Amino acid sequence: MHSSRADSRTGSQLPRSSAATFLQLPGGARVVSHPELTTALESEMVRxxxxxxxxxxxxxxxxxxxxxxxxxxxxxxxxxxxxxxxxxxxxxxxxxxxxxxxxxxxxxxxxxxxxxxxxxxxxxxxxxxxxxxxxxxxxxxxxxxxxxxxxxxxxxxxxxxxxxxxx
Ligand SMILES: CC(C)(COP(=O)(O)OP(=O)(O)OC[C@H]1O[C@@H](n2cnc3c(N)ncnc32)[C@H](O)[C@@H]1OP(=O)(O)O)[C@@H](O)C(=O)NCCC(=O)NCCS
Structure with a gap:
């Protein structure tokens, strides 16, 4: 599944190649490529x-x-x-x-x-x-x-x- 998203820091629309993609795995895991970089996600990744x-x-x-x-x-x-x-x-x-x-x-x-x-x-x-x-x-x-x-x-x-x- 593809969807475009807005960059919350600049307000500009990111190119379609940066849109989030999802892959649902058995067992509940979800692979997300190009996720929306929220403050919470950034903090969690750094930690x-x-x-x-x-x-x-x-x-x-x-x-x-x-x-x-x-x-x-x-x-x-x-x-x-x-x-x-x-x-x-x-x-x-x-x-x-x-x-x-x-x-x-x-x-x-x-x-x-x-x-x-x-x-x-x-x-x-x-x-x-x-x-x-x-x-x-x-x-x-x-x-x-x-x-x-x-x-x-x-x-x-x-x-x-x-x-x-x-x-
Ligand atoms: C290398 C880099 C990080 C230095 O940052 P900067 O903010 O320009 O450096 P500063 O202003 O703090 O300079 C500190 C001193 O280093 C010297 N210096 C800066 N860049 C230098 C370089 N490429 N080679 C040699 N000396 C350098 C400065 O002349 C200064 O010397 P002084 O204290 O005698 O006046 C920066 O120039 C840079 O990003 N360069 C391009 C990308 C890069 O090469 N990154 C490193 C890859 S790991």
Missing amino acids: SCGAHLVVVRRDDELPGWPTIVLNRDHTQSHWGWLKRMHVLPEAQGAGIGSAMLDAAVDICRSVGLSQLYLTTDGQSGPVDFYGNKGFVEVGRMPRNTLAADGSLHDEVYMVREFENAQA
């Missing part, structure tokens, strides 16, 4: 997937929203992934990236993580940004990502270890 959000607001804009994704398995519960670390181009160079990273690191320390991992483009600069913030390269996937100029860039794995971690 149950074990993630911490950092949100930057500037007036009505949302220039950055990194996430720390935690591992469910107890063998890897001592570290997290930093995902979606990105500042909108027009807001870059104003200290937002540093502030977001500092906030993410504070969260990691406060919940007792001992490592924070991330991946980033190996050729276009952020490696130095993270290097200056205590992250070190621990591996790379060669020719992993297609860049705007048509070349293939390495994807770099970086980690920051926390000295005073409890885990």
Whole structure:
């Protein structure tokens, strides 16, 4: 079943490809693709997937929203992934990236993580940004990502270890 829906944040109609679809399974489970993103659903997803959000607001804009994704398995519960670390181009160079990273690191320390991992483009600069913030390269996937100029860039794995971690 398909139905279009309105985006409550903008009032605009989302394209039909974003409409909710349902699949009813035996036993009562229901698979919903493209569900309406209500505040309650977002809160539940963040809670149950074990993630911490950092949100930057500037007036009505949302220039950055990194996430720390935690591992469910107890063998890897001592570290997290930093995902979606990105500042909108027009807001870059104003200290937002540093502030977001500092906030993410504070969260990691406060919940007792001992490592924070991330991946980033190996050729276009952020490696130095993270290097200056205590992250070190621990591996790379060669020719992993297609860049705007048509070349293939390495994807770099970086980690920051926390000295005073409890885990
Ligand atoms: C990398 C990024 C997150 C930095 O955020 P930002 O808000 O622009 O950074 P800040 O303004 O806090 O800059 C802090 C310092 O890092 C430096 N810096 C910023 N971007 C840099 C980069 N790409 N490479 C090297 N240094 C960088 C700044 O010059 C500044 O140095 P200073 O303290 O000596 O003045 C942001 O530029 C970005 O989103 N870039 C595009 C997407 C991206 O590469 N994301 C990372 C993928 S994981």
